[in-house]
Amino acid sequence: MNTNRLSASMAASLNAQMTKEAHAAQIYLSYAAWLDDKGYAGMANFLFRHAHEERNHMMKFLEYILERGAKVKIEAIPAPGEEPKSVNDCFEKFFQQEVDNTTAIYKLVKESFEEGDWATWHFMQWFVKEQLEEETLAMDLLDKLKIAGGEKASGEALYSLDRDLKDKPDEAGLAEDVTTENP
Numbered sequence: 001m002n003t004n005r006l007s008a009s010m011a012a013s014l015n016a017q018m019t020k021e022a023h024a025a026q027i028y029l030s031y032a033a034w035l036d037d038k039g040y041a042g043m044a045n046f047l048f049r050h051a052h053e054e055r056n057h058m059m060k061f062l063e064y065i066l067e068r069g070a071k072v073k074i075e076a077i078p079a080p081g082e083e084p085k086s087v088n089d090c091f092e093k094f095f096q097q098e099v100d101n102t103t104a105i106y107k108l109v110k111e112s113f114e115e116g117d118w119a120t121w122h123f124m125q126w127f128v129k130e131q132l133e134e135e136t137l138a139m140d141l142l143d144k145l146k147i148a149g150g151e152k153a154s155g156e157a158l159y160s161l162d163r164d165l166k167d168k169p170d171e172a173g174l175a176e177d178v179t180t181e182n183p
């Protein structure tokens with residue numbers, strides 16, 4: 001008996017999004033390593049935690065696909081793109097990555113709606129809310145950088161931003177505390 005509850009195209013789209021979340025984690029790891037290398041340990045820490053959150057999103061997709069009786073396809077994760085050119089560029093890239101991901105999430109919402117796959121539509125609403133939060137977080141950071149002077153931010157301004165970000169929560173929990181309900 002066939003117990004697969006996802007259409008072939010929906011399973012393919014969910015698998016692709018799973019890899020996209022892993023890709024976002026790789027991108028943030030590369031930015032975090034770049035920041036740490038430049039001496040911004042606080043900002044690096046923030047992005048290391050955020051990379052972890054993206055891995056949790058990947059797991060949420062993986063578990064959902066399995067839950068619906070479809071096949072999970074683990075594929076190669078694309079390499080992160082170019083390194084940032086400055087702290088300002090780094091956080092602009094961070095924002096752009098989140099916006100691109102929102103576009104991908106919306107596509108999945110639309111696809112599930114058009115298919116009448118209400119279980120997937122419902123599952124995707126969590127990500128709609130999550131992207132709203134992550135875009136807000138990225139916008140707040142860009143606002144702070146703008147006040148600090150953007151590309152012309154002084155060493156002193158970047159120093160205090162780095163200190164602020166060291167402990168800024170971004171809702172990424174420790175791996176052992178994470179569940180699919182609360183990634």
Ligand SMILES: [Fe+2]
Nearest residue numbers: 021024054057
């Ligand atoms: Fe994500």
Ligand SMILES: [Fe+2]
Nearest residue numbers: 024054098134
């Ligand atoms: Fe994200």
